[in-house]
Amino acid sequence: MASIKDLTEFVIQADIEKVKETTAALLAAGEDPLKIINEGLIPGINEVGERFKEGNLFVPEMMMSAQAMKAGVDLAKEKIEGADIPNAGTIVIGTVAGDLHDIGKNLVSMMLDSSGFNVVDLGVDVPADKFIAAVKEHKPSIVGLSALLTTTMPAMKEVIDALKESNLRDQVKVVIGGAPVSQAYADEIGADGYAPDAALAVELCKKIA
Amino acid sequence: MEYASKHGDGIAFRTLTLQQLKDIHSASCRILDEVGVIVHHDEAADLLKKGGAYIDSKGRTHIPEALIKRALHSAPSRITLYNRLGEPVIWMEKSNVHFGAGSDTLVYLDPFTGERRDWTTEEVATAIRVVDALPQLDFVMSMGLLSDVDKRMINRIQYALMLKNSVKPQVVIAEDAPTVADITEMAAAAVGGREKLKNMPHFVLYCEPTSPLQLPFESVDKLLYAAENKIPVNFACGAVEGASTPVTVAGAVAQANAEALCGLVLHQLKNPGAPFLYGFGGSPLDMRTMVACYAVPEVLLLQGCVCDLSRFYSLPSWGYAGCSSSKDFDEQAIAEATMFTVMGALQGCNLMHDVFYIESGRTGSLELLVLMDEVISRARHILKGVNTTPEYLAVDAVKRVGPGGNYLGDAHTAKHFREKWQPTLSDFSTYSSWEAAGAKSMRERIRERLRSIMQEHKPVPLAPEVEEKIDAVIKQAKDRLGI
Structure with a gap:
């Protein structure tokens, strides 16, 4: 089975289907949804942001990665009760x-x-x-x-x-x-x-x- | 090559094949039919509905192809514009080319100090006089956004400045229909009455949809006012490819064409036969900086499509030339502006604006304007083509001079050399004589020309009673707006 680390790579690749699949599989295996978001999905979008700053990635690619990340976050959120979903403001x-x-x-x-x-x-x-x-x-x-x-x-x-x-x-x-x-x-x-x-x-x- | 541009003696230029033109037209018809537009104007929505459009439950107006055919049939294929003295000076049809400046730049780049600052009324007046003086520029626009007048009065005061500082026809931006009404009043005073203005138009009104596929109230209101009063008008989307339109050239053209045709349909429903100017432009989003860029190669291709489509539709065409995305009047500005000007000329675009724009339209450079005057002159010379009649093939001259001779002393040379292109700024002297004359760079020569125009050029003045009428329109507008 794909790991939390793989999720990061799928976000970078903007592979929305694999992000969904992996997130669902990890959740089904009992993984902590907050850990999936903080250690799998968010590091992916952070890396995309870094690559964008370096000029190796363009805005449309960043948008596609963001959509992939959100698809994962939405699945994980369903399993979080009461806890605050982290955001920048x-x-x-x-x-x-x-x-x-x-x-x-x-x-x-x-x-x-x-x-x-x-x-x-x-x-x-x-x-x-x-x-x-x-x-x-x-x-x-x-x-x-x-x-x-x-x-x-x-x-x-x-x-x-x-x-x-x-x-x-x-x-x-x-x-x-x-x-x-x-x-x-x-x-x-x-x-x-x-x-x-x-x-x-x-x-x-x-x-x- | 049926819809290619055709210039003097064999020069022609084509961007699209007939099949491609039909494919684009079909895609645009599908967009208007299957996707529809949102019309933020009750009278317009009503006109479209009565004309046969379908309004769906989401409020989108779907326009059937029959309406487009009817509009294309009733719209005139040519428009003549007259200068302030009543002389015809612009003929928008076929592959005729005309050039003019741009409107509403935010920043004035001082040509002598390099300082960037907001435009004052006096600087806008001066810039319009410069356009008036330059022989290759055929029409004026408002140049800069006035920083020293009330915001609600900017368009009206800009128009008064255009009338007072130039005889050339104008392309006009106005915030709403009441502003257009005041502008019309001023134009009528200058040319000799409303009826004359209606039949001998002195200005073109610039309207635009809000892409994708929205018709905002003010734009539509102006479009309908223009139709009613036979003011030539466009409905020109400024495509931001990758944001407001598809990212591909063909996709941008298909959507912008749909928007222009939608404007045409509405315009012709309001007043069949009223003059409409077809065209649009693009400034693709740079996907790293999110800046909409002027004068990139895709935009020149897009304009090629506009020009071929305009001839396919038998409508006069509107476009761009002489502009740049560079921040300064520098090598990038010259490369982009020159390329756009030469391409626009070859494409046979009837009315090209924005000559003097840099920083993708935020800044105006009078130095670029003066340089482009000569570039346009070069381009126009190219459009004359090559005369291949016997006199020009000059076999008789070749016989006279013979092997080893020199044409310098032949009558054929003396007869025809003056037909050759002559520079107004470029320097063709030897290094030593150039050096002896002060070794002036092109930039210095441009500034000298600008200085002499600014000091010496006096536009044909308005009669004092006309000036009074114009000032009265401005005053009444101020009173109405409570300024």
């Missing part, structure tokens, strides 16, 4: 009101997800009150706001203002992104961070989560 993310563009936001979501964050993606055209409701419900450490249009950038400030009015501002860090957005704009509206691309967005979130 929760982030509520969305494209602000009036804006339908989600490619950049989705990239950030996928990459955060692949890096072990619990991502609550609210989608596009998200009004401020929906962000507030999500912060109350999910208690994230970070709120991520995206805009592609210069005309919808002011809606980012509206979310920050709404967080202040609801006395939630000091409980979360707000990070913003999108083609017309800049560090200067982040400073202007009082956001906690800005990243110019998806990879740097992940680094930013890891730093401030």
Whole structure:
């Protein structure tokens, strides 16, 4: 039978079927589900992250590995009762009101997800009150706001203002992104961070989560 | 080669075979029929439904091929654009090529100091005057995003700047239909009335879907306004291959074509026969950096598909040239921008924009713009092709000069040498005379040209009463928006 060590390799290879098979077999043999996640699946995605940083692996491959890891985690989770599933932090993310563009936001979501964050993606055209409701419900450490249009950038400030009015501002860090957005704009509206691309967005979130 | 570009005396260029064109068309029809689109606009959804589209339980609009055929039938195959003086200057049809600058860059790269900064109103006005002065550039766009005016007024003020600083036709970006209405008002004042503008268009409106397969409210609203007012308009997806469209060139073209055709269908349902400009572009995602890159080889192939498809559909074509993903006006910028310009010319793209874009559209370089003016001139010379009539085959001249002679003193040389391409920036002198003239690099010569244009070029002014009307439109818009 394949071992926990093999699971790591299957995640690196993005072989979703073998990850599922092996996880199921290990669980059936009575292996500890947390050990499967922490010693089998997560080291795989960490290695993928390292290879990506070194330039030997590309984002689509990282995404496929992340899907393989998640398939394993989902199976293992079913066997865990009460225990906390380890993650890097929760982030509520969305494209602000009036804006339908989600490619950049989705990239950030996928990459955060692949890096072990619990991502609550609210989608596009998200009004401020929906962000507030999500912060109350999910208690994230970070709120991520995206805009592609210069005309919808002011809606980012509206979310920050709404967080202040609801006395939630000091409980979360707000990070913003999108083609017309800049560090200067982040400073202007009082956001906690800005990243110019998806990879740097992940680094930013890891730093401030 | 039926849908290949055809230029002077035998020059032709083709990207796709007829079978490939049919395969792409069929794939796009399948996308519109089987996958459908989401229309965020009630009137548009209604128009499509009444026209024969099917709206499913998930709210997706499925468009049958019959609707596409009807739209292709009613849309005009050619559009003439007029300058501010009422002269026809752009003929969008077949393989005719025209070039222009780009819109809304975020960063102005100062050509003299190399400083990167936000654009001011004065810098945008100057940049538009530079485009006005350069002979190879056929139309203007807004160049830079104004950092010193209220965000809601940017598009209107950019348009006033274009009218005041150039006679050339424009391609216009506008955030919504009320902005287009104000722009139309200003254009009408400049050219002599609404009716004249409607029949002798002075600007093209740039609209886009939100890929994949979504029609946002503002875009559709502008598209319908343009149809109603016969403003030439495109519906051009900016494909981010690997993110907003499939990663392959053919997949990106199939989807972007479906989106453009969907825009065309809606546009022709609103006003059959209104002018529509077909085209789209791509900037594939670099899978290491997640940056959408301009002017890579796949994008040039994609544009080849756009141009062949436009002739297959008998629609005028829209595309790109003279742009780059480089961060500076450097060797990469010149390589990419030159390649795009020459390819676009060969492909026979009717209206190519973004000449002067670097950093994949975030930064504008006036140095690149000036250099591309000469590159376009070189490309246009190539498109003239080779004249092979007896006078040009010159057998008589060969007889006169004979073995061991010299053509320099022959009448045939004197008669035809002026037809040869002449540089405006490139230097063909000897090393010693180049050195004696200051050993100026191309970059220095470009800056000199820019400086002299900036100091000396005066665009044909607007009549004072027209300026007043334009300023009044701006003022009324400010009042309406409470600025």
